[in-house]
Amino acid sequence: MEVPMRQRFEEYIFGLQEEIITSFERLDPNAPTFKRDSWLRAQGGKGVSGIFSVPPPGDALPAPQTVLEKAGVNISVVHGMLPPAAIKEMRADHSSIPYEENTSLPFFAAGISLVVHPRNPHAPTVHANYRYFEITEKATEDEGTGKVIAWWFGGGCDLTPSYLYEEDARHFHTTLQNTCNQHGEELYPAFKKWCDEYFYIVHRQETRGIGGLFFDDLSTETHARLSDDVERPRSPEEIFGFIKALGNSFVPSYLPIVERRMSMPSTDQHRRWQLLRRGRYVEFNLVYDRGTRFGLKTPSARIESILMSLPETARWEYMSDMGSDLESEEGRLVAVLKQPIDWAGLEKSL
Amino acid sequence: MEVPMRQRFEEYIFGLQEEIITSFERLDPNAPTFKRDSWLRAQGGKGVSGIFSVPPPGDALPAPQTVLEKAGVNISVVHGMLPPAAIKEMRADHSSIPYEENTSLPFFAAGISLVVHPRNPHAPTVHANYRYFEITEKATEDEGTGKVIAWWFGGGCDLTPSYLYEEDARHFHTTLQNTCNQHGEELYPAFKKWCDEYFYIVHRQETRGIGGLFFDDLSTETHARLSDDVERPRSPEEIFGFIKALGNSFVPSYLPIVERRMSMPSTDQHRRWQLLRRGRYVEFNLVYDRGTRFGLKTPSARIESILMSLPETARWEYMSDMGSDLESEEGRLVAVLKQPIDWAGLEKSL
Numbered sequence: 001m002e003v004p005m006r007q008r009f010e011e012y013i014f015g016l017q018e019e020i021i022t023s024f025e026r027l028d029p030n031a032p033t034f035k036r037d038s039w040l041r042a043q044g045g046k047g048v049s050g051i052f053s054v055p056p057p058g059d060a061l062p063a064p065q066t067v068l069e070k071a072g073v074n075i076s077v078v079h080g081m082l083p084p085a086a087i088k089e090m091r092a093d094h095s096s097i098p099y100e101e102n103t104s105l106p107f108f109a110a111g112i113s114l115v116v117h118p119r120n121p122h123a124p125t126v127h128a129n130y131r132y133f134e135i136t137e138k139a140t141e142d143e144g145t146g147k148v149i150a151w152w153f154g155g156g157c158d159l160t161p162s163y164l165y166e167e168d169a170r171h172f173h174t175t176l177q178n179t180c181n182q183h184g185e186e187l188y189p190a191f192k193k194w195c196d197e198y199f200y201i202v203h204r205q206e207t208r209g210i211g212g213l214f215f216d217d218l219s220t221e222t223h224a225r226l227s228d229d230v231e232r233p234r235s236p237e238e239i240f241g242f243i244k245a246l247g248n249s250f251v252p253s254y255l256p257i258v259e260r261r262m263s264m265p266s267t268d269q270h271r272r273w274q275l276l277r278r279g280r281y282v283e284f285n286l287v288y289d290r291g292t293r294f295g296l297k298t299p300s301a302r303i304e305s306i307l308m309s310l311p312e313t314a315r316w317e318y319m320s321d322m323g324s325d326l327e328s329e330e331g332r333l334v335a336v337l338k339q340p341i342d343w344a345g346l347e348k349s350l
Numbered sequence: 351m352e353v354p355m356r357q358r359f360e361e362y363i364f365g366l367q368e369e370i371i372t373s374f375e376r377l378d379p380n381a382p383t384f385k386r387d388s389w390l391r392a393q394g395g396k397g398v399s400g401i402f403s404v405p406p407p408g409d410a411l412p413a414p415q416t417v418l419e420k421a422g423v424n425i426s427v428v429h430g431m432l433p434p435a436a437i438k439e440m441r442a443d444h445s446s447i448p449y450e451e452n453t454s455l456p457f458f459a460a461g462i463s464l465v466v467h468p469r470n471p472h473a474p475t476v477h478a479n480y481r482y483f484e485i486t487e488k489a490t491e492d493e494g495t496g497k498v499i500a501w502w503f504g505g506g507c508d509l510t511p512s513y514l515y516e517e518d519a520r521h522f523h524t525t526l527q528n529t530c531n532q533h534g535e536e537l538y539p540a541f542k543k544w545c546d547e548y549f550y551i552v553h554r555q556e557t558r559g560i561g562g563l564f565f566d567d568l569s570t571e572t573h574a575r576l577s578d579d580v581e582r583p584r585s586p587e588e589i590f591g592f593i594k595a596l597g598n599s600f601v602p603s604y605l606p607i608v609e610r611r612m613s614m615p616s617t618d619q620h621r622r623w624q625l626l627r628r629g630r631y632v633e634f635n636l637v638y639d640r641g642t643r644f645g646l647k648t649p650s651a652r653i654e655s656i657l658m659s660l661p662e663t664a665r666w667e668y669m670s671d672m673g674s675d676l677e678s679e680e681g682r683l684v685a686v687l688k689q690p691i692d693w694a695g696l697e698k699s700l
Binding site: 037049051053056057070072202203204268272275279282283286287293296297301303304306307308310311312313314315316317318319 | 387399401403406407420422552553554618622625629632633636637643646647651653654656657658660661662663664665666667668669
């Protein structure tokens with residue numbers, strides 16, 4: 001019997017979580033290991049949070065010197081009933097979903113979601129998320145799960161530096177581009193653009209970071225942002241293959257950057273700027289991020305998992321002078337947040 | 351000729367701003383003074399931000415030792431045109447506003463808004479806001495301002511400690527209660543309850559702080575939360591008198607508390623808990639606060655004034671152990687955030 005996609009994806013993300021956590025643990029063998037925190041959802045589902053944090057400098061303890069400051073590499077696999085209003089909204093991108101007023105349908109959602117905030121102000125924060133969503137018919141008595149009506153994958157990966165190193169930006173974007181290009185030449189440009197649009201802090205008129213990929217609704221159906229006539233993953237097998245390739249590219253896209261930056265000398269001014277940038281990260285996540293806002297509104301949601309994306313420390317200054325001089329190191333970052341760069345194209349032209 | 355309310359209120363809040371700033375400056379004569387930052391709004395209006403902050407500990411600078419860590423005491427006086435959708439919404443509480451589709455009406459809004467974050471973890475954060483709103487007819491050529499169609503006052507004041515001192519909570523609430531009671535016995539209980547409801551962090555299932563007053567839509571019209579048959583300020587003169595009494599009670603309600611707490615010894619653990627509580631403050635303001643969210647969505651809004659309410663530093667820990675032991679100092683605070691207390695009533699019964 002064919003193994004259902006939900007099960008295959010679940011197995012994949014559990015393996016990926018372990019691989020990613022282990023990579024960070026190897027990078028900093030003297031640091032505490034990630035804490036694996038398993039949880040169950042009363043309404044149906046489970047998860048494992050993989051959390052890195054260090055005891056704060058206590059009255060007697062010295063300040064911690066780990067590579068990472070705070071990180072979460074989380075899995076969640078949940079299922080339940082989708083209310084009619086949510087179904088109606090999803091029909092826009094998934095015409096295969098039938099809509100009958102007042103009818104709920106079973107859903108299944110599994111995903112890996114990670115945010116890593118390194119300690120060194122020269123090392124960028126990274127975020128990645130890959131997820132699979134399924135809507136099924138109501139199960140009859142002798143089935144465990146009803147027939148699949150609609151399914152799709154979504155995800156992405158993006159980098160948020162406090163200080164701009166073009167070498168890092170190019171490495172990150174070309175790694176993602178190379179991975180995408182194995183599955184179709186249109187994927188990277190479409191999802192890079194989507195990422196710049198999604199991670200935009202309207203009230204600051206700047207992006208959260210220097211981008212990466214963002215996508216949703218990837219299935220066999222027509223896609224609003226992809227041409228129908230170009231090469232792209234189309235079958236469930238091809239799309240799953242694309243998602244796995246992206247998941248597997250996380251470590252090679254990010255770890256070399258942290259390795260390069262984690263031991264760089266830094267000043268209190270660098271730290272101050274890093275904390276101001278983390279303030280912006282908090283602003284984006286609490287004000288705009290769809291997943292976070294949806295989670296905060298869900299009565300049964302696991303708040304600690306949703307808010308693990310927030311940095312350990314963030315800072316706000318009124319009319320801060322940092323970053324306003326466009327010739328400064330800080331200003332150079334702000335410039336690219338106001339005008340996203342084609343980092344992978346830059347690589348090619350060099 | 352009678353002086354219009356908008357002008358009288360504007361004069362009042364400019365005086366109050368100066369009085370409040372001066373009180374804080376006198377409390378800590380060695381600290382830098384507040385920075386007065388005047389601004390103009392291109393679309394119509396002006397303001398003065400009164401900001402306290404200290405240069406962050408630089409590479410050579412020692413950590414600052416001021417009483418306040420970050421504070422803003424801001425005035426804004428703006429006017430413009432209210433779009434039909436906003437007018438429609440306001441009609442719910444102000445039946446005197448005519449509604450014609452596609453018709454915009456002139457508005458005037460003036461207010462004082464303050465947030466004070468002291469440095470000592472034993473000294474509470476405070477927030478206060480008093481505002482006057484007016485909708486007028488469109489002005490004819492020979493008038494400066496059209497006839498007033500609707501007007502109302504709103505505001506409030508609330509306290510957010512990291513550590514609970516009943517003495518402080520009682521002092522704050524009884525000061526507000528005594529002020530209210532001069533204008534009607536129903537005001538304090540109604541607006542205290544409204545405050546506990548408004549400053550509720552749904553996803554944390556706790557209030558932001560230990561409350562105070564919150565109210566809106568106070569005018570000669572029927573009020574949704576006040577009985578029609580009890581004593582309360584009803585004429586413009588009476589309501590303005592009530593607002594002034596509340597504004598004037600800010601300094602006596604808060605300053606004695608800071609004075610008591612500002613020199614208390616504190617540990618790194620106290621500071622850590624204070625920063626975690628400031629994280630919650632950020633969560634409330636960015637996720638729920640109506641004024642903040644409205645401001646962030648307004649294209650011409652002054653972001654620096656809106657976000658001056660955020661603390662200088664905030665902290666997030668995954669599954670923090672602090673506050674979970676209800677017998678601890680931290681847990682005692684959490685308990686009253688989950689179950690608001692009648693602090694002024696407590697006073698009476700002692």
